Amino acid sequence: MTDRLLTLAHALDAFGDVPLADLQRQALEIAAWRAALPERLRYPATSALRQALAAAVAWELIDENPAKKAxxxxxxxxxxIRPLTVEELGRVVGELGDAAHGPLVNFAAETGLRPCEWxxxxxxxxxxxxxxxxxEREHVAGETKAYLKATASRQAFR
Incomplete structure (x- = not known):
């Protein structure tokens, strides 16, 4: 199950049995539901509900998106994110105890490249x-492909 479906599940638990015609008039209930969500779920769960209800508006099942009105x-x-200190990085490399991987850890930490990039x-x-x-390239899902970032956002690392 995708993250979007997992977050939408919170909305389905609260509003899944409510007919769309009734839900359209429940902006206050949606606002109260959103406020009661744990902070870490508030944005993604509300976004998922808003997206689902936007589709209902686009399909002309409802006139307005009550999640937006909420x-x-x-x-x-x-x-x-706090980067590792030189001492902490040294401890990580030391714990690896592997001469082959230590330089790679240092390289990744010093450049800040994402794993798909290095x-x-x-x-x-x-x-x-x-x-x-x-x-110039990235490695994603087992394949190396040309980097898709816009030319303006590509950088040379010094």
Missing amino acids: GKNPQPKARE LALERRDVDRAGRVMYV
Whole structure:
């Protein structure tokens, strides 16, 4: 089951038995349901409900989306990720006890590349003289493909 379906399940538990014609007039009930959700579920569950009800509007099953009338659904701020300190990174590499993987851990940590990016790197992507590395491909679902980011957002890592 996808994350979207799992979050929609919360709305189905609350409103699954309510006919659409009745649900259309229940913006206040939807707002109360949203407020009672745990904070970590509030945004995704409400988004899933809003999307499902937007489809009902598009299919002309209801006139208005009651989840939109229930109020804004602000996306929570992303949690700040604290990078490992040099000492912590050293302990991780030391615990690996594997000379082959230690440099890879250091490389990934120092560059900040995503695994899909560093898995697809080739020798031609590294300009040792210029001390630059280019990310041109990504490795996703067992396949290496050309990187799909817009040219403007691609970067050379120094």
